[in-house]
Amino acid sequence: MKGRFLSLLLPPTAWLVVFLVLPTAVLAVSAFSVEGLKALAHAGTWLLFWRSFWIAVVSTAVCLAVSYPVAYFIAGCTPRWRNLLLFLVVLPFWTNLLVRTYALKFCLDPIGWTDTGAVIFAIVQNFLPFMILPLYSSIEKLPARLLEASQDLGASPARTFWKVTVPLTMPGIAAGCILVFIPVLGVFALPEFINERTVLIGSQINLYYGQGNVGAGSALTLVLMVFTVVLTWLYARLRKSEGLV
Amino acid sequence: MDEHDVTLRGVTKTFGGRRAVDDVTLAIRRGEFFSLLGPSGCGKTTLMRMIAGFESHDSGAITLGGADMAGVPPHRRDVNMVFQSYALFPHLSVAENVAFGLRMAKADDVDGRVGRALAKVNLAGYEKRSPTTLSGGEQQRVALARAIVTGPRVLLLDEPLSALDLKLRKGLQAELRRLQRELAMTFVFVTHDQEEALAMSDRIAVMNRGRVEQVGTPEEIYERPSTRFTAEFVGSGNFFEGTGDGRTVRTKDGLTIEAAASGDVTLLVRPEKMRLNGGSGFPARVEEVLYQGASMSIILKAGERRLLVEDANDGALARVRVGETTTVSWRPEDVLVLPR
Numbered sequence: 001m002k003g004r005f006l007s008l009l010l011p012p013t014a015w016l017v018v019f020l021v022l023p024t025a026v027l028a029v030s031a032f033s034v035e036g037l038k039a040l041a042h043a044g045t046w047l048l049f050w051r052s053f054w055i056a057v058v059s060t061a062v063c064l065a066v067s068y069p070v071a072y073f074i075a076g077c078t079p080r081w082r083n084l085l086l087f088l089v090v091l092p093f094w095t096n097l098l099v100r101t102y103a104l105k106f107c108l109d110p111i112g113w114t115d116t117g118a119v120i121f122a123i124v125q126n127f128l129p130f131m132i133l134p135l136y137s138s139i140e141k142l143p144a145r146l147l148e149a150s151q152d153l154g155a156s157p158a159r160t161f162w163k164v165t166v167p168l169t170m171p172g173i174a175a176g177c178i179l180v181f182i183p184v185l186g187v188f189a190l191p192e193f194i195n196e197r198t199v200l201i202g203s204q205i206n207l208y209y210g211q212g213n214v215g216a217g218s219a220l221t222l223v224l225m226v227f228t229v230v231l232t233w234l235y236a237r238l239r240k241s242e243g244l245v
Numbered sequence: 246m247d248e249h250d251v252t253l254r255g256v257t258k259t260f261g262g263r264r265a266v267d268d269v270t271l272a273i274r275r276g277e278f279f280s281l282l283g284p285s286g287c288g289k290t291t292l293m294r295m296i297a298g299f300e301s302h303d304s305g306a307i308t309l310g311g312a313d314m315a316g317v318p319p320h321r322r323d324v325n326m327v328f329q330s331y332a333l334f335p336h337l338s339v340a341e342n343v344a345f346g347l348r349m350a351k352a353d354d355v356d357g358r359v360g361r362a363l364a365k366v367n368l369a370g371y372e373k374r375s376p377t378t379l380s381g382g383e384q385q386r387v388a389l390a391r392a393i394v395t396g397p398r399v400l401l402l403d404e405p406l407s408a409l410d411l412k413l414r415k416g417l418q419a420e421l422r423r424l425q426r427e428l429a430m431t432f433v434f435v436t437h438d439q440e441e442a443l444a445m446s447d448r449i450a451v452m453n454r455g456r457v458e459q460v461g462t463p464e465e466i467y468e469r470p471s472t473r474f475t476a477e478f479v480g481s482g483n484f485f486e487g488t489g490d491g492r493t494v495r496t497k498d499g500l501t502i503e504a505a506a507s508g509d510v511t512l513l514v515r516p517e518k519m520r521l522n523g524g525s526g527f528p529a530r531v532e533e534v535l536y537q538g539a540s541m542s543i544i545l546k547a548g549e550r551r552l553l554v555e556d557a558n559d560g561a562l563a564r565v566r567v568g569e570t571t572t573v574s575w576r577p578e579d580v581l582v583l584p585r
Contacts, residue, residue, distance in 0.1 A: 148299055149332040151319040153346035153391070160320075163345075167336045 024225075031222045035215030039208070045220065049227075052201040055116070055191075056184040059123040063131040063180050064173065066124065071135035071172075075142075086136065089129050100126065101193045114195045122194045123184055130183075131176040138172025139165075174235060182228050248275045249308075250399050250431040251296060256305035258291055258455075265291045267455035268305070273399075273433060278425050280434045280442040283452035284478065289435045292452070293401050296433065298322045310398050320349075325392035326401040329408065331384045333376035339363070339387050340372035346395040362394035363387075365424065382413045389424070399431045406441065418445055439479045443467060451475045473583050476513050483519070483552050485512040486585065498548055500527065503577045511583040516542070516555035518579035521565065526574025531567050541565075545573055 030036065039045055074085045092100060104125060108118050142165065150160040166173070188202030199207075201224060208217035251273040258266040266288040273279045281289040294300045296307060298319035307314045309322060325346065333342050343359045352358065363369055366386040376384055385405060392400055402421075406414045422445050425432045436442050442449050443463040451458040451466060451474070459466060459475045470476035473484070487496035489506035496502070504512055520526075521543070529545035529552060538558065543565055545552040552573060565571070 143330075143332070145328050145330055145332040146334060148297075148319070149326070149328060149334070150345070152297060152299075152324075152326045154320050154349035154395070155345075156318075156320050159349065164334060168334075170336075 027218045027222055027225075030214050031218040033215035033218075035213055036219030039213075039216035039219050040223070045204070048199065048201045048204050049223070052185055052187075055120060055123070055200065056181050056187075059120050059127065059184050060131075060177050060181045062120065062124045063127055064177060067128060067131035067135050067176065068173075071132050071139050074132075074136055075139040086133075089132050092126075093129065097126070097190075101190055105193055108194065116195070116198060119191045119194045119198045122190055123187060126190065127180045127184060130179040134175040134179065135169065135172045138169040138175075142168055171239075174239065178232065178235065181231075185228065186224055249273060250275045250277075250310060251433065252306075252308045253292070253296075254306045256292070256295065256302045256307060258288075258295060258300060258302050260291075264455045266295070266302070269452075269455075269457050270305075271450055271457065271460065273431060274448075275431055276429045278422065278432045278434065278445060278447045280436060280446040280449045281452055282436055282439060282442040282449050282479070284437055287452040288455040289437075289452050290403060293326075293403060293433060293435050296399070297324055297326050297401055323398040324401055325395065325397040325399075326403065327385075327388050327392050327405045329403045329405065331376075331388040333384055333387055333391070335375070335377050337376075338372065339368070339374050339376055339379075342376060342387055343391045343394050345391060350395060352395070358394055359390075362390040365393070365427075366390045366420075381409055382417065385409065385417065389421075393424070393428060393430065397430070399433060400425075402432060402434045404436055405434075407436070407438070414441075421445065443479070451478060453478070469581065470513070470583065473511055473513075473585075476581070476583060480515060481553055481555075482513045482515055485514075486510075487512065489582075498550060500547075500550075502580060504580045504582055506582040509585045511585050513581040513583055514575050514579060515581075516553040519552065519554040519573055519575050521554060521556075521571050521573055526572040529571055529573050531565055531569050531571060534565055534567055545571070547573065 070089075074082055074089075077085060101122065104122050108114065108122075113121075146164055146168070147160055150164045151157065155163060186202040186205075187200060188206045191198040191200050192203055201220060205217050205220045205224075208214075208220065249272045251271070253269050253271045256266055256269045257264065269288075269292060281292060283289045291300060295302050296309070296314075298314065298317060298321075302315075309324065314322060334345065337345070340356075340359050340363075343362055344355050347355045347358060359372070360369070363371060366389050368383065368386050368390065371379075371383070371387070376387055379387065388405070405421075406417055409417065418441060421432075434442070434445065443466070446463055448460060448462055449466050450460045453474045459471045461469075466475060466479050470479065476482050476484075485494070485496050485500065485502060487494040487500075487502070487510065489495075489504060489508060489510050491505065491507045492503070494502050494504045494506055494510060494512055502512055504510075506512070527547050529547035531543060532546045532551070533544040535542040535544070536558075540555055541558055543554045543556075545554060554573065
């Protein structure tokens, strides 16, 4: 019995070792090199991290603000409309990222909008579905009776939203934010397309590897990974302490 | 004492061409335990949701404490509701659930009032628990405490006991009644369970297809039903359709029953008013004997007609055997005349 159980565990373990543990080890080894440490000692690197961080924060916030009403609206539709609207939400994924970004660039360039705002706009436009879908699924599960109970007890629709709807859809909000924030933190190509001077940490890593500077690329990647893991861990702890898990 | 907390005048509500509530006029008195009784789909829940403000009425008028409620949203109505599914907030503790309405009203002494409300429903000490860890009966009490703590003019209860098992339900029935007396609050209780309505209510409105069939005390509803629907829905009965000449009614299958009725009528004799082996009476054959503990049900066959007799299990009926012939009789004053 025990032997069979272990043999079932073997394929996924092997998968994880070959495709996650080993590459991370290689990454860590090459990060702790002269080039890697040099890149980390460079003040410009941290400026890039900082810029990537706040652009990711702002993009996630804008995504959330735009997606919540959309998801709320879709959840309130009849099943037929719901499916159609959800289909429209994921429709952009049928087109290649580059094609979409070029299309956006051709729209933004003529009106001369190429600053950081335009970069954030492009990011938001690309990542919206990752926010809308988890929000939709948690709003859709919200029992209508709870909203009625809240209003019945004297809460206006606005207060019902903040006191009942938002807390109860927190899992969807958190999932959407993680799904948007983490990839946006390491995003590359997209920002430079809109404005070639907007270099973020993802582009810098791409640049280092492109130049053959594996040490520096690995060091930056490792920092980004650690940062992401710490954030995810903090989030998991927060949810546990709120009893929402 | 003619003070009304809730009045409905000619209230009508249509859903997709179907009249869910059809020209309902009711006046619910202050401090009264008032039940809306009827089968599912009779409009009782819709009617209650209109009082709460979750549905608007197409025509007619609803007043609460004398004020017209047209266009007043739920959060501005002085009524609280106990939902069938309890609808407790899973992200809040028991105490915070109960405190919800007080916080919305920016009331003073929230903790004290929450504590007293929980004590009233025998849940003192449950403050910090999460509602998701409570049993159905306990959740029901939290829902009650949450609804009464703000002292609303009217409490609406939407089949609050239907999800509980029989024993618990009986206990909570008595508790609800006690609570209502103590608070002297107007309760509007929606149920499809006629026994529950008879046991708890000051007055009952029997509803059928969106209309009110009859309004009265439990005794009036049971002893003097004004329509066949009410007579059939509340309790069980033996019905005789026939034509009366003022002193007796003749049925199509040839029975002559003493009743002061004329024209086409339906007569009703309740099963517990019927007697077996009374000497005189109609001959009948015992088809089935159903033992029910405290009482017995006996199904008789008299000609083509089936009759239901019920009696307390006092030993007198214990000798009745399936297949034997007997006679069935009743007192003339136990015959109820219904219009046809």
